[in-house]
Amino acid sequence: MFDVIVVGSGPAGVSASFPLVAAGLRVLMIDGGRENRVEPPAGQYLVERARARDQSRWMVGADFHALRQVSAVSPKLRAPTQAATFVDFSGANRVSGSNFALMGSLARGGLSNAWGCGVAALSPGELQAFPVDEGEMRASYATVSRRIGMSGAGPDDMKDYFGVDEWADQPVPLDDLHDGVMRKYSKARVGLREMGFLLGRSRVAALSTPRSGRNACDLSGMCLWGCHRGALYSSVSDLATLRDADNFTYRPGFIVDRFVTHDGYQEVIGHQGGMSEAIPGRRTVLAAGTLATTAIAMRSLGMTRPLAVQTSPTAAFLLWLPAQLGAGRRPGFGLGQLSFSLALEGGLSAFGSTFSSTGLPVAEFVRHLPLSRRYGADVLRTLLSSCILGNAFFPGSLSDNSATLLTDGTVHFQGGFATALDPALNEARVKLGKAFRRLGAWMLPGSFTPSAPGADIHYACSLPMLSDPGPGQCTAAGELFGAPGIFVADGASLSALSAKSHTLTIMANADRIGRGMAARLAG
Amino acid sequence: MKILVTGATGYIGSVFVRRALANGHGVVTASRRRSPVGEWIPYQLGDAIALSGDVDVIVHMAADTTGAINDPEAEFRAAVALMDAPSAADIPFVFVSSQTARADAPTAYGRSKWMIEQRVLARGGWVVRPGQVYGGPELGLFGTLTSLLRRLPVLPALVPGPLIQPIHVEDCAEGLLRVALMKPAGLHVIHLAAAEPVTFTEFLRRIASDRVRKRVVFIPFPTVLLRGAIYGIRRIGVSLPVLDKLDSLLDVPRVSSGDDMSALGLALRSLDDGMPKAGNGRRRLLEEGRALIGYVLRSAPSGQLLSRYVRSVESVRQGRALGLPRSMVVMPALVAAIDSPAILRNHEELRWRIDAATVIGEASPAGFRRFMRGGQREATPTAVMRLARAVLAEIAWRVVRPILAPMWLRRIGALQESARV
Numbered sequence: 055m056f057d058v059i060v061v062g063s064g065p066a067g068v069s070a071s072f073p074l075v076a077a078g079l080r081v082l083m084i085d086g087g088r089e090n091r092v093e094p095p096a097g098q099y100l101v102e103r104a105r106a107r108d109q110s111r112w113m114v115g116a117d118f119h120a121l122r123q124v125s126a127v128s129p130k131l132r133a134p135t136q137a138a139t140f141v142d143f144s145g146a147n148r149v150s151g152s153n154f155a156l157m158g159s160l161a162r163g164g165l166s167n168a169w170g171c172g173v174a175a176l177s178p179g180e181l182q183a184f185p186v187d188e189g190e191m192r193a194s195y196a197t198v199s200r201r202i203g204m205s206g207a208g209p210d211d212m213k214d215y216f217g218v219d220e221w222a223d224q225p226v227p228l229d230d231l232h233d234g235v236m237r238k239y240s241k242a243r244v245g246l247r248e249m250g251f252l253l254g255r256s257r258v259a260a261l262s263t264p265r266s267g268r269n270a271c272d273l274s275g276m277c278l279w280g281c282h283r284g285a286l287y288s289s290v291s292d293l294a295t296l297r298d299a300d301n302f303t304y305r306p307g308f309i310v311d312r313f314v315t316h317d318g319y320q321e322v323i324g325h326q327g328g329m330s331e332a333i334p335g336r337r338t339v340l341a342a343g344t345l346a347t348t349a350i351a352m353r354s355l356g357m358t359r360p361l362a363v364q365t366s367p368t369a370a371f372l373l374w375l376p377a378q379l380g381a382g383r384r385p386g387f388g389l390g391q392l393s394f395s396l397a398l399e400g401g402l403s404a405f406g407s408t409f410s411s412t413g414l415p416v417a418e419f420v421r422h423l424p425l426s427r428r429y430g431a432d433v434l435r436t437l438l439s440s441c442i443l444g445n446a447f448f449p450g451s452l453s454d455n456s457a458t459l460l461t462d463g464t465v466h467f468q469g470g471f472a473t474a475l476d477p478a479l480n481e482a483r484v485k486l487g488k489a490f491r492r493l494g495a496w497m498l499p500g501s502f503t504p505s506a507p508g509a510d511i512h513y514a515c516s517l518p519m520l521s522d523p524g525p526g527q528c529t530a531a532g533e534l535f536g537a538p539g540i541f542v543a544d545g546a547s548l549s550a551l552s553a554k555s556h557t558l559t560i561m562a563n564a565d566r567i568g569r570g571m572a573a574r575l576a577g
Numbered sequence: 578m579k580i581l582v583t584g585a586t587g588y589i590g591s592v593f594v595r596r597a598l599a600n601g602h603g604v605v606t607a608s609r610r611r612s613p614v615g616e617w618i619p620y621q622l623g624d625a626i627a628l629s630g631d632v633d634v635i636v637h638m639a640a641d642t643t644g645a646i647n648d649p650e651a652e653f654r655a656a657v658a659l660m661d662a663p664s665a666a667d668i669p670f671v672f673v674s675s676q677t678a679r680a681d682a683p684t685a686y687g688r689s690k691w692m693i694e695q696r697v698l699a700r701g702g703w704v705v706r707p708g709q710v711y712g713g714p715e716l717g718l719f720g721t722l723t724s725l726l727r728r729l730p731v732l733p734a735l736v737p738g739p740l741i742q743p744i745h746v747e748d749c750a751e752g753l754l755r756v757a758l759m760k761p762a763g764l765h766v767i768h769l770a771a772a773e774p775v776t777f778t779e780f781l782r783r784i785a786s787d788r789v790r791k792r793v794v795f796i797p798f799p800t801v802l803l804r805g806a807i808y809g810i811r812r813i814g815v816s817l818p819v820l821d822k823l824d825s826l827l828d829v830p831r832v833s834s835g836d837d838m839s840a841l842g843l844a845l846r847s848l849d850d851g852m853p854k855a856g857n858g859r860r861r862l863l864e865e866g867r868a869l870i871g872y873v874l875r876s877a878p879s880g881q882l883l884s885r886y887v888r889s890v891e892s893v894r895q896g897r898a899l900g901l902p903r904s905m906v907v908m909p910a911l912v913a914a915i916d917s918p919a920i921l922r923n924h925e926e927l928r929w930r931i932d933a934a935t936v937i938g939e940a941s942p943a944g945f946r947r948f949m950r951g952g953q954r955e956a957t958p959t960a961v962m963r964l965a966r967a968v969l970a971e972i973a974w975r976v977v978r979p980i981l982a983p984m985w986l987r988r989i990g991a992l993q994e995s996a997r998v
């Protein structure tokens with residue numbers, strides 16, 4: 055019998071596994087096992103686009119993946135190179151949604167194959183909602199941050215907000231557009247800070263210096279499609295490290311449906327290739343991604359009472375830099391370059407980043423213009439090289455989603471927003487418009503677009519850790535109430551969801567939970 | 578469902594059997610010769626038939642057109658023998674008749690169909706009257722006309738031209754299948770035909786240009802003379818099934834088929850879509866790709882992009898062309914007349930195609946130049962001028978669009994329905 059079964063090879067699963075493996079425990083990791091088959095090109099985006107006659111292979115897909123997914127919420131879901139990251143998730147996990155963008159992964163490495171690499175640590179104040187020791191959490195942040203590698207450190211106004219500079223390397227270079235914005239900010243910052251607007255480099259899990267088999271970013275601009283250099287963190291690389299250990303076993307392609315707890319052990323019940331199977335283990339870590347983990351837990355315990363699920367409501371907008379009109383395209387980083395935090399009424403705050411449009415298909419934008427296609431393309435052909443994209447995230451308290459177990463075992467997610475979201479969105483739109491205007495960037499009218507519930511993919515807090523948990527909640531150690539031996543190590547067990555990128559916190563918490571389990575099992 | 582089919586080797590019959598099987602139905606063919614597909618029971622027109630118990634519906638379309646002489650009396654007797662067979666007594670019966678069926682039809686053919694119809698209706702069965710069937714395998718009257726057009730460089734254009742209401746053989750088979758499945762109560766005589774008629778000459782012209790793909794010269798020819806000729810041939814004692822068919826063609830009444838089509842939920846493909854051979858169907862899609870990608874890309878798309886477009890529509894959207902007007906194929910800029918966010922909101926399929934043209938067009942070096950200026954700088958005055966030009970063009974289209982769009986959209990709207998089937 056394995057000491058610990060870890061369900062999921064995403065950021066949460068690998069983070070929980072490292073301390074368990076280090077303690078000499080026998081660990082079995084299982085996941086959906088899907089792997090992307092369409093390789094992103096090895097070259098520079100601009101060069102490939104200018105020359106390659108077969109660029110359709112990775113931009114559209116031989117099976118027209120991009121067209122099949124034409125109404126999906128994110129360009130990542132259209133990228134043929136990411137098809138296996140998202141495929142079959144809801145069917146296999148028996149989850150459904152209404153008014154809810156339901157995304158998840160059955161892939162090796164989970165959603166981290168496609169993530170935006172934004173990282174941040176929670177402040178001591180934010181951690182107060184968690185029933186955990188702050189020092190322990192800080193140590194876990196350090197462990198995972200050092201392991202995955204990150205960049206963006208610098209003495210800017212966002213240093214404290216991110217709280218990861220101790221472990222981060224110098225940033226990847228800014229492109230000209232962002233450089234211009236940042237320069238203007240250094241002059242206008244006093245006034246903007248008074249407004250509650252802070253700007254700085256994005257802290258991202260992307261390498262600016264090579265480390266253990268992964269190359270540094272070369273500004274290829276291929277981030278959306280997948281980095282062949284391995285500069286962007288994905289838990290696939292951690293999985294490879296774990297597999298070097300003798301006491302670690304990896305079993306891809308096993309789909310977990312539920313668990314059963316027994317005295318002193320549990321069974322994880324699922325199927326592989328049409329064959330049902332129950333795998334026994336002394337402890338079980340659920341890290342299948344918040345939605346899948348929530349479904350597995352509700353189904354196993356027959357939780358008929360709906361659970362609240364948090365997401366970070368989000369909006370996107372387009373900024374035009376008139377001074378850059380006609381700029382040529384340059385190689386550059388495709389993920390967040392600058393990030394801001396914005397204080398809002400009622401003690402709320404929003405967080406967001408800005409991006410270059412260079413590595414994205416223009417089709418992504420032209421579809422949404424209020425113009426006919428040909429003239430829309432004319433406009434963007436001229437305008438887009440002087441634009442940057444922005445997004446803004448809002449705290450999970452402004453979401454209002456629920457998960458309900460249906461009689462057939464399906465778990466249904468119903469999306470929604472708190473009424474306080476609308477004023478917050480309005481306030482943010484106006485304030486961001488003003489702030490960026492001072493930085494020489496005009497928010498294009500009508501471009502500020504809120505997304506559907508769940509489209510942020512920051513699903514969390516469905517089975518939150520509390521110091522005194524009840525049904526549908528977890529202990530501070532991550533153990534699920536009513537299910538001894540079952541530990542929830544992904545976003546589901548977070549106690550609160552701020553506007554910050556939450557994955558680093560998931561990883562730190564998983565590391566902390568893994569350590570706790572290791573101490574008790576080994577000791 | 579298990580369907581007993583007579584005449585399964587005929588024009589409509591063969592297509593019907595394939596379609597029924599493809600839809601997961603059981604098919605029993607009743608014919609003299611063993612049929613290559615489905616179950617088979619030996620059956621000769623005129624024989625009574627012994628059915629096994631599990632047949633759910635009988636579709637009778639056998640008519641003896643193989644012999645040199647067709648005998649309406651015999652056909653009537655055969656149909657009755659089939660209907661009245663003890664083992665068939667309680668089984669729903671669908672009879673494939675003809676638009677010429679009338680008590681006072683000028684031809685014996687039309688009269689015998691009418692007599693059979695009466696018997697079918699009396700027993701609570703269904704009568705299906707197909708219009709002018711075309712497309713698919715070159716059989717039946719369609720086959721005769723096609724081979725005639727292949728051989729003759731000149732054909733008469735009848736004046737006044739008789740009107741026909743065409744239907745593609747696949748649509749006809751689908752309609753028939755739906756009748757057999759739905760057994761619509763209160764609708765026992767069903768016309769399967771295009772709501773809008775075309776002249777017989779136009780129909781022949783389409784066969785020539787889209788199917789046979791050759792130029793045929795049509796010389797006006799008075800219909801009276803043809804009638805006279807048919808009469809003359811009969812008088813000298815020759816009786817050919819094809820003469821009967823031609824004769825009845827001159828006599829086809831116009832039927833209003835629209836309601837029947839919608840009762841069955843059937844959307845017919847246009848002659849444009851249906852007439853070319855399967856492989857040639859791509860031609861329409863290629864033209865559509867040329868129009869749409871050319872419109873978005875502002876330059877003629879490469880063959881590679883075009884074939885990608887065609888394959889995308891074929892593999893993601895079942896592959897029917899929307900039927901854009903020719904003018905747009907010649908002048909892609911005109912697509913702007915039917916492309917606005919408001920229009921696309923209501924025309925989902927058109928929207929998908931324009932999206933596909935955008936996405937596919939962009940993923941190429943030409944697309945990179947078009948959408949991103951090949952990454953090059955642009956001088957500010959040029960940029961300003963280009964923006965102004967795009968905005969002005971957009972405004973100009975907003976002015977003329979309300980005049981042009983409705984006419985073109987009506988055509989595409991109707992076709993879109995069938996593109997989704």
Ligand SMILES: Cc1cc2nc3c(=O)[nH]c(=O)nc-3n(C[C@H](O)[C@H](O)[C@H](O)COP(=O)(O)OP(=O)(O)OC[C@H]3O[C@@H](n4cnc5c(N)ncnc54)[C@H](O)[C@@H]3O)c2cc1C
Pocket residue numbers: 061062063064065066067084085086087088128130146147157158159160161162163164165166168169170171172173308309310311324341342343344346511512544545555556557558560
């Ligand atoms: C486009 C995009 C951008 C993002 N950007 C950011 C960002 O910038 N910053 C940030 O913090 N977060 C971001 N995220 C979110 C981030 O990717 C997730 O928070 C993170 O991957 C969650 O990790 P996880 O290990 O909990 O789950 P996942 O990464 O979803 O991994 C789940 C694992 O479980 C396995 N699994 C699933 N179901 C089953 C089952 N039934 N049986 C067995 N195995 C199963 C899968 O195979 C996989 O290995 C982004 C996500 C996306 C999609």
